[in-house]
Amino acid sequence: MELPMEKWTILSRKKIMQRAVFSVSDMECEHASLGISHTFSIIDAPDWINVVAQTENGELILVRQHRLGTDEITWETPAGMIEKGEDPRCAAERELSEETGYTAKEIVLMSVLRANPAIMTNRIHFFLAKGCTEIQKQNLDREEDISVELRSVRQVQDMIHSGQIDHSIIVTALSLFLLSEKQQSVTEGL
Amino acid sequence: MELPMEKWTILSRKKIMQRAVFSVSDMECEHASLGISHTFSIIDAPDWINVVAQTENGELILVRQHRLGTDEITWETPAGMIEKGEDPRCAAERELSEETGYTAKEIVLMSVLRANPAIMTNRIHFFLAKGCTEIQKQNLDREEDISVELRSVRQVQDMIHSGQIDHSIIVTALSLFLLSEKQQSVTEGL
Numbered sequence: 001m002e003l004p005m006e007k008w009t010i011l012s013r014k015k016i017m018q019r020a021v022f023s024v025s026d027m028e029c030e031h032a033s034l035g036i037s038h039t040f041s042i043i044d045a046p047d048w049i050n051v052v053a054q055t056e057n058g059e060l061i062l063v064r065q066h067r068l069g070t071d072e073i074t075w076e077t078p079a080g081m082i083e084k085g086e087d088p089r090c091a092a093e094r095e096l097s098e099e100t101g102y103t104a105k106e107i108v109l110m111s112v113l114r115a116n117p118a119i120m121t122n123r124i125h126f127f128l129a130k131g132c133t134e135i136q137k138q139n140l141d142r143e144e145d146i147s148v149e150l151r152s153v154r155q156v157q158d159m160i161h162s163g164q165i166d167h168s169i170i171v172t173a174l175s176l177f178l179l180s181e182k183q184q185s186v187t188e189g190l
Numbered sequence: 191m192e193l194p195m196e197k198w199t200i201l202s203r204k205k206i207m208q209r210a211v212f213s214v215s216d217m218e219c220e221h222a223s224l225g226i227s228h229t230f231s232i233i234d235a236p237d238w239i240n241v242v243a244q245t246e247n248g249e250l251i252l253v254r255q256h257r258l259g260t261d262e263i264t265w266e267t268p269a270g271m272i273e274k275g276e277d278p279r280c281a282a283e284r285e286l287s288e289e290t291g292y293t294a295k296e297i298v299l300m301s302v303l304r305a306n307p308a309i310m311t312n313r314i315h316f317f318l319a320k321g322c323t324e325i326q327k328q329n330l331d332r333e334e335d336i337s338v339e340l341r342s343v344r345q346v347q348d349m350i351h352s353g354q355i356d357h358s359i360i361v362t363a364l365s366l367f368l369l370s371e372k373q374q375s376v377t378e379g380l
Contacts (some may be wrong), residue, residue, distance in 0.1 A: 020232040038333045040258040041209040067307035068230040113358040117257035143228045168303040173367035
């Protein structure tokens, strides 16, 4: 039997900074049975989408860009923020098209996860875009400089193993895809 | 052939807030070929460790706690911050012991990933702790209230599928474990 756990009571919440892609708030909380109060600082961000996109030939569409958090050029799957009021699937189609110029025949939701419940409020919607074809040019934001690269599923697995793909959210997206592929091949093998 | 991508030049970096588990800095940057400048806000945090821990019977050791980012009771693998100067493996042993009371016969590094290169500076060290036995009581921080639960590998897979485990970093840790297990069973089957 699973016992209910006790939650902290949130007494107050105050935004202490706001930037374009996230804000930070302090929350004063108290815990009745621990008999203490504590301030938790949390990061508010809009929900994000992440797209594992596969061409009609089965290759995966990767993007490269300079990321300032780590000051490195990363290998990633197309991704971005959901705009206010935007449907997650539309955001996935939009980001795929803007960052790569590709459009999918079909987009399916793989999973919706919490980015990091300890300190972040938002969710990540992971999509699989199938049968993608390049039908237009990239349409990048002013500050974006993104190159597009195609790699086989096998190459992408090797890039994860070697550490060339080392962005945890991207590894999550690709793992969801690889685990579902393995599941499928097990099922088909029966 | 892979063309080198151009990086932003970081002109200045200014810390704008500091809390216990992260700080935020603004970085003024310029991009020569885009011909623009832009301010990127990034989150500095110490490296984290995450431990997929398995008992001698093969069950996985999960922890439950109230997380303030999402205001939900989560299902997680043991995890935490690496202390200043601490070896990542020691941090993994320490967090496993403090949060669960278990000690591993062997701890192996599965992967080191970047938490989120777009906005975060830090890395996550993912460990697999094998042959764990409960040899002491939990030793929690003042503000921690954590319950320990054992689940079979199959149950954990179901909990990911059903969305009961929905913390993206935890799904990453468990996917790394599940993919290596699948790889092993494929190899052993040859």
